[in-house]
Amino acid sequence: MKLVSIVVPMYNEAPVIDNYFRTMREVLGDASAKKGVRFEIIAVNDGSGDGTLDKLRQWQKEINCLSVLSLSRNFGQEPAVFAGLERARGDAAIVMDCDLQDPPEMILPMIEKWEKGYDVVNCRRVSRKSDTRFKRDTAGLYYAILNKLSHKVKYPHNVNNFRLVSRRVLDLILAMPEKQKFYRGLVAYCGFKSYDLEIERKQRAEGESKYNFKAMVRLAVDGIASTSTKPLSWALGFGIFFLGLGALSSIALLVLYLLGIGLNYTLFGILSGLSFFTGILLVFLGIVGIYLGKAFEEIKGRPFAIEEAFYPAKERQEGESR
Numbered sequence: 665m666k667l668v669s670i671v672v673p674m675y676n677e678a679p680v681i682d683n684y685f686r687t688m689r690e691v692l693g694d695a696s697a698k699k700g701v702r703f704e705i706i707a708v709n710d711g712s713g714d715g716t717l718d719k720l721r722q723w724q725k726e727i728n729c730l731s732v733l734s735l736s737r738n739f740g741q742e743p744a745v746f747a748g749l750e751r752a753r754g755d756a757a758i759v760m761d762c763d764l765q766d767p768p769e770m771i772l773p774m775i776e777k778w779e780k781g782y783d784v785v786n787c788r789r790v791s792r793k794s795d796t797r798f799k800r801d802t803a804g805l806y807y808a809i810l811n812k813l814s815h816k817v818k819y820p821h822n823v824n825n826f827r828l829v830s831r832r833v834l835d836l837i838l839a840m841p842e843k844q845k846f847y848r849g850l851v852a853y854c855g856f857k858s859y860d861l862e863i864e865r866k867q868r869a870e871g872e873s874k875y876n877f878k879a880m881v882r883l884a885v886d887g888i889a890s891t892s893t894k895p896l897s898w899a900l901g902f903g904i905f906f907l908g909l910g911a912l913s914s915i916a917l918l919v920l921y922l923l924g925i926g927l928n929y930t931l932f933g934i935l936s937g938l939s940f941f942t943g944i945l946l947v948f949l950g951i952v953g954i955y956l957g958k959a960f961e962e963i964k965g966r967p968f969a970i971e972e973a974f975y976p977a978k979e980r981q982e983g984e985s986r
């Protein structure tokens with residue numbers, strides 16, 4: 665029987681926990697009966713100070729497949745997710761929020777797609793009615809920027825952590841040596857066949873969002889920084905522009921001077937000199953950025969390519985390992 669791990673990070677979620685587990689008990693019981701899979705829930709208490717842990721321990725008496733991992737302090741959603749994933753034993757894992765914004769009834773269709781051979785099943789929000797206009801617009805812009813910056817990796821729009829990944833994708837993600845892990849970034853990096861289910865994201869059932877504007881910006885910046893080193897080399901482009909501007913304007917000034925045209929040569933000379941030397945500085949800053957980017961990629965130590973399958977030639981020996 666296949667096992668599916670559900671990983672759910674919780675930070676001060678006492679008001680919503682009862683609602684969450686009541687819903688999950690029903691949904692998982694139903695999915696188990698229909699699909700013949702087993703579930704385990706790994707709830708990660710991310711240093712809550714509101715009795716979340718007590719409630720979780722209480723629920724363990726009711727739900728046999730519930731494990732509780734309690735962290736030593738508040739680490740943040742992404743570290744909590746990865747701590748939970750490291751404990752997952754399933755053939756597939758689903759990460760979800762506990763505020764019922766990620767609809768539990770999607771778990772069954774996710775499993776159905778996984779059984780059809782998809783390694784990644786995303787839930788894409790088609791309507792973000794529950795979000796403010798501002799959040800919707802900035803989110804759209806953000807995914808567009810992320811995709812522009814990320815070279816060949818494709819980031820699906822409007823997909824958060826609520827997704828199913830197969831064991832092979834999970835193993836890859838956990839094996840990546842980088843410590844500052846960004847779940848959506850890593851899933852996208854792994855590739856494989858993925859399917860996007862469509863959902864309507866609901867309002868938070870109870871309690872309040874842990875993400876204020878500042879935390880959202882931090883997550884966005886972390887996401888870009890762990891995904892792309894392109895911003896590091898932006899200085900190069902600016903540098904070349906200013907260098908060219910400085911050089912061309914110096915030549916133009918010289919020509920005008922030789923033609924005997926009256927101008928404030930001191931002022932224009934200073935300006936073009938300034939542009940020229942700023943250009944040189946920026947070019948070297950950009951070069952430093954490129955090497956820094958290379959060093960960063962090395963440190964992350966990600967596999968340079970990931971095999972999905974290998975179909976050996978007829979003449980390859982059977983039993984040969986490579």
Ligand code: UDP
Nearest residue numbers: 673674675710740741744761762873874875
């Ligand atoms: N969360 C966490 N640690 C944190 C912040 C959030 O484990 O430091 C969890 C939180 O309990 C919830 C999920 O991450 O299960 C998403 O948080 P939230 O619903 O507040 O974010 P939003 O949906 O508003 O973006």
Ligand code: MG
Nearest residue numbers: 761763765868
């Ligand atoms: Mg939420």
